[in-house]
Amino acid sequence: MNGGRVFVLHIALQGCLRATDVEYGITADTGGHIRYLLDLVAASGRNPAIDRMEIVTRAFHHVAYAECYAEPVETIDGTTRIVRLLSASDAYLVKEELWTEHDSLVEALVAHIATLDRAPDVMHAHYADAGLIAARVSARTGIPYVFTAHSLGRVKLAAFDRDCAETAGLDRRIAIEEEAIAGAAAIIASSRDEAEVQYADYAAYDPGRIRVFAPGSDLKQFANCATDAHVDALINRFLDDPDKPVILAIARPVTKKNLAALVHAYGRSPALQAAANLVILAGTRDDSTTLEPEIRDNIAELLQLIDRYDLYGKVAYPKQHRPDDIAAVYAHARTRRGVFVNPALNEPFGLTLLEAAASGLPVVATDSGGPNDIVETCGNGILVDPRSPSAITDAILGILDDPALWSRYSAAGSVAIRAYDWDRHVQLYVGLLEEVVRPPEVVERDPALLLVSDIDGTLIGCAQGVDAFAAWRAAQTDVAFAIATGRSFHSAMAVLGQHDAPRPEILITSVGSEIYYRAVQGAVYDRDTEWDGIIAAGWDRDAVAALVGRYAGLTPQSPLEQRRFKLSYFADGDMAAAERVRALLAEHGHSCSIIQSHGRYLDILPHAASKGTAVEHVRRRLGLEPRQVIVAGDSGNDIEMLRSSRHAIIVGNYSDGLGSRADLAHGYVAIGHHARGVIEGVAYFREAAKFEPVRRRVS
Numbered sequence: 001m002n003g004g005r006v007f008v009l010h011i012a013l014q015g016c017l018r019a020t021d022v023e024y025g026i027t028a029d030t031g032g033h034i035r036y037l038l039d040l041v042a043a044s045g046r047n048p049a050i051d052r053m054e055i056v057t058r059a060f061h062h063v064a065y066a067e068c069y070a071e072p073v074e075t076i077d078g079t080t081r082i083v084r085l086l087s088a089s090d091a092y093l094v095k096e097e098l099w100t101e102h103d104s105l106v107e108a109l110v111a112h113i114a115t116l117d118r119a120p121d122v123m124h125a126h127y128a129d130a131g132l133i134a135a136r137v138s139a140r141t142g143i144p145y146v147f148t149a150h151s152l153g154r155v156k157l158a159a160f161d162r163d164c165a166e167t168a169g170l171d172r173r174i175a176i177e178e179e180a181i182a183g184a185a186a187i188i189a190s191s192r193d194e195a196e197v198q199y200a201d202y203a204a205y206d207p208g209r210i211r212v213f214a215p216g217s218d219l220k221q222f223a224n225c226a227t228d229a230h231v232d233a234l235i236n237r238f239l240d241d242p243d244k245p246v247i248l249a250i251a252r253p254v255t256k257k258n259l260a261a262l263v264h265a266y267g268r269s270p271a272l273q274a275a276a277n278l279v280i281l282a283g284t285r286d287d288s289t290t291l292e293p294e295i296r297d298n299i300a301e302l303l304q305l306i307d308r309y310d311l312y313g314k315v316a317y318p319k320q321h322r323p324d325d326i327a328a329v330y331a332h333a334r335t336r337r338g339v340f341v342n343p344a345l346n347e348p349f350g351l352t353l354l355e356a357a358a359s360g361l362p363v364v365a366t367d368s369g370g371p372n373d374i375v376e377t378c379g380n381g382i383l384v385d386p387r388s389p390s391a392i393t394d395a396i397l398g399i400l401d402d403p404a405l406w407s408r409y410s411a412a413g414s415v416a417i418r419a420y421d422w423d424r425h426v427q428l429y430v431g432l433l434e435e436v437v438r439p440p441e442v443v444e445r446d447p448a449l450l451l452v453s454d455i456d457g458t459l460i461g462c463a464q465g466v467d468a469f470a471a472w473r474a475a476q477t478d479v480a481f482a483i484a485t486g487r488s489f490h491s492a493m494a495v496l497g498q499h500d501a502p503r504p505e506i507l508i509t510s511v512g513s514e515i516y517y518r519a520v521q522g523a524v525y526d527r528d529t530e531w532d533g534i535i536a537a538g539w540d541r542d543a544v545a546a547l548v549g550r551y552a553g554l555t556p557q558s559p560l561e562q563r564r565f566k567l568s569y570f571a572d573g574d575m576a577a578a579e580r581v582r583a584l585l586a587e588h589g590h591s592c593s594i595i596q597s598h599g600r601y602l603d604i605l606p607h608a609a610s611k612g613t614a615v616e617h618v619r620r621r622l623g624l625e626p627r628q629v630i631v632a633g634d635s636g637n638d639i640e641m642l643r644s645s646r647h648a649i650i651v652g653n654y655s656d657g658l659g660s661r662a663d664l665a666h667g668y669v670a671i672g673h674h675a676r677g678v679i680e681g682v683a684y685f686r687e688a689a690k691f692e693p694v695r696r697r698v699s
């Protein structure tokens with residue numbers, strides 16, 4: 001580090017990477033990972049904590065692509081440059097062939113680093129092959145690396161669900177990803193879906209080592225962007241009635257993006273054709289017959305479908321566009337009160353959805369992958385099953401036919417998009433890199449006190465309270481701070497981050513079924529696998545899920561809420577649900593912990609798992625006496641933890657009658673609400689009782 005400032009070496013090997021005028025979609029691998037990387041680098045340049053960056057990619061020659069991709073160095077600005085390394089082959093290689101260059105790329109990168117006047121502090125690898133290179137270079141040089149997958153082979157395999165050209169070679173890619181994941185100091189994911197669902201089946205999966213930092217969108221470029229005569233002309237020349245609303249898709253023309261499904265949906269629906277034109281931007285091309293096979297075949301299929309359904313005059317599919325045109329394309333669709341559609345079989349994240357949101361264009365997006373998070377955050381559209389053309393049609397018509405809904409989605413997207421901010425991303429990113437480069441001493445190894453707080457309604461609920469708690473916590477050097485929540489690890493980390501709450505040393509998540517300790521080096525969390533072993537006894541997840549699915553009449557919550565040791569359902573207003581499920585499972589010999597909360601949610605956990613038992617486990621692991629533990633909560637799902645702890649704080653804003661329950665009579669009912677109540681309660685137990693049994697304060 002240079003005076004505390006960080007030198008980051010990015011590695012991104014596939015596609016046609018250059019600093020400006022990126023020809024997105026010119027090859028199957030020239031897409032979102034480059035957009036992400038260039039935006040990240042630009043935002044990193046605005047953060048004083050990073051003083052130098054290199055983007056290492058592969059040099060190649062190809063008659064169809066520009067000469068610049070063979071240039072060894074391209075300077076972006078005073079802090080950043082692109083370095084193109086020579087590997088064994090100098091040909092353009094699709095990412096499926098990059099493995100042939102692994103050895104030569106490792107040697108080239110080690111040699112390149114040796115020539116630098118200053119060694120990079122950290123490497124950041126983008127996509128599988130770069131991750132493997134980083135792992136091997138890290139082993140040779142000692143430079144740590146972080147990893148961003150952008151897309152994962154296992155998820156792609158599941159999306160295709162059959163043997164085909166797109167799934168060939170995925171076993172090799174998955175093995176490469178395993179190596180990249182295993183060696184990374186930390187993994188940066190773009191969404192909770194990626195962190196909790198997409199990575200989940202990897203052998204090296206460890207949620208505590210993944211941090212979710214959502215990417216941003218270039219608001220300046222997209223928000224309020226006006227239409228452009230040149231772009232309008234690019235589109236309008238295809239159309240009989242160019243003033244009609246527009247159904248817009250922008251994606252690399254690869255099979256996973258499933259653009260053909262959108263043409264099928266449009267071609268089969270006279271209502272859609274009457275309501276709107278279809279505009280597809282799928283990369284740029286001169287002679288499509290000379291393109292890579294996947295791109296060539298996808299373009300050919302789109303053209304055949306347009307012909308088959310006789311969609312001439314209704315579909316625009318420009319051959320060329322410049323990167324600068326994209327914002328005006330969204331504006332073209334917005335001014336015609338159109339809809340953006342992403343029908344991908346799986347979309348790991350989906351930068352186009354951020355662009356559409358920023359442009360004020362409602363979206364219809366695949367329900368598989370990152371769009372879950374984006375649409376939930378932005379409230380700007382509808383998720384659909386990408387394999388169902390009728391679902392795609394209904395969703396588009398639902399928005400086009402309802403002007404009030406269109407306006408609501410348009411406004412919601414353009415407001416909520418501020419949640420996706422590159423500067424905010426880089427603030428979190430820099431914090432992570434600094435911890436990776438210079439591990440802080442964070443874990444209170446021998447605390448005098450363990451404070452365990454619930455999140456929602458207890459720690460969080462009042463912004464000033466959280467600020468007061470953060471200041472208070474910073475002064476409590478003998479306190480280990482833990483969270484106990486029904487949220488998953490990444491949901492908890494996200495909400496704590498959003499509210500600027502202090503980072504806990506311990507997280508008890510998913511209603512006590514998972515426990516994480518902040519690692520000694522501080523950047524990531526280690527999972528308590530001993531706890532996993534304890535609660536796994538007698539838990540047959542598949543059998544329980546099958547029984548509940550067949551007989552209990554409950555709707556499962558989203559895949560994000562389903563964990564290895566937690567099955568979650570909706571039980572709206574069905575107050576007898578917990579009893580019914582308990583009886584059903586008991587009848588089949590399953591003893592589980594069943595928790596119904598907020599009248600709406602029902603969680604099924606292994607018998608031994610709860611917030612209270614998890615707190616007790618942590619207490620023992622830290623070697624503390626029961627009198628050294630204080631827990632704090634506010635509502636029904638905290639009762640068991642509050643009941644089983646000698647020192648229980650019930651914050652002043654409690655619900656579910658906590659303040660008057662006989663089984664919580666040992667607790668302290670604070671006057672202060674939320675985090676202020678927690679501070680007050682700790683003071684009470686410390687000062688008034690000196691950890692002796694306490695009397696209940698009458699409030």
Ligand SMILES: O=c1ccn([C@@H]2O[C@H](COP(=O)(O)OP(=O)(O)O[C@H]3O[C@H](CO)[C@@H](O)[C@H](O)[C@H]3O)[C@@H](O)[C@H]2O)c(=O)[nH]1
Nearest residue numbers: 024025031032033150251252281282283348349350351352
């Ligand atoms: O003809 C095209 C096609 C795409 N784009 C742009 O290219 C980018 C594409 O990004 P994205 O929609 O995120 O898709 P991918 O290219 O598939 O990117 C991969 O990497 C991204 C960054 O991690 C993730 O968001 C994706 O889910 C992942 O598939 C966007 O800025 C598009 O506007 C164009 O400009 N013209």
Ligand SMILES: O=P(O)(O)OC[C@H]1O[C@](O)(CO)[C@@H](O)[C@@H]1O
Nearest residue numbers: 028029030031032033034150151
């Ligand atoms: O569809 P796949 O094989 O998962 O690949 C995703 C592609 O998206 C990209 O991020 C596009 O830039 C590339 O890294 C990669 O080629």
